[in-house]
Amino acid sequence: MNSPHPPLIGTCRCGDVRFEVSAPPVITAACHCRGCQRMTSSAYSLSAIFPESAFTITAGDPVKRGLQGPDLDHFFCPSCKTWMFTRIPALEGLINVRPTLLEDPAWTRPFMETMTSEKLSWVETPARHSFDGFPPPEDFPSLLEDFARHRDEYQ
Ligand SMILES: [Zn+2]
Ligand SMILES: [Zn+2]
Secondary structure (H helix, E strand, O other), X not given: OOOOOOOEEEEXXXXXXXXXXXXXXXXXXXXXXXXXXXXXXXXXXXXXXXXXXXXXXXXXXXXXXXXXXXXXXXXXXXXXXXXXXXXXXXXXXXXXXXXXXXXXOOOOOOOEEEOHHHOOOOOOOOOOEEOOOOOOHHHHHHHHHHHXXXXXXXX
16 A cells, blocks of 8 residues: 655545645544444545644635534535535544545555444454444543554554
8 A cells, every 4th residue: 555645635525625634644544333324425524634733724615514512523615515524522632533534545545444333244344343322431542543544554
């Protein structure tokens, strides 16, 4: 898997909203929950989590849609309605980006998968760590360390 070389450039489907990320991801994930199935109109969502300080909107003005607060805010292009990123207060200092919006999505292999209790029975991912629900917050430090150890395979 080729490593991404920041800055990473992403856009929505219509191109009105553009963003740039100046750091590599701290972890990548797939989420199989019914909410993600509905919001992506697909089998699961993909995430790449970055330091929020490395994330900049360079064009357009994303709007909150989907589920809105208090636990999370989903942001969309106001024009084409692409789901672009999610802010989760519990993940302080981090931002959850839909990595297939990036110019080169080849490296976005999910390192962990969440909500496998709602996974479609025919779906398989290459994730190293699987959770029926979401990983407990105390598991995050060791997950981030494990991702860093296997960085070459997952980005
Ligand atoms: Zn758009
Ligand atoms: Zn989900």
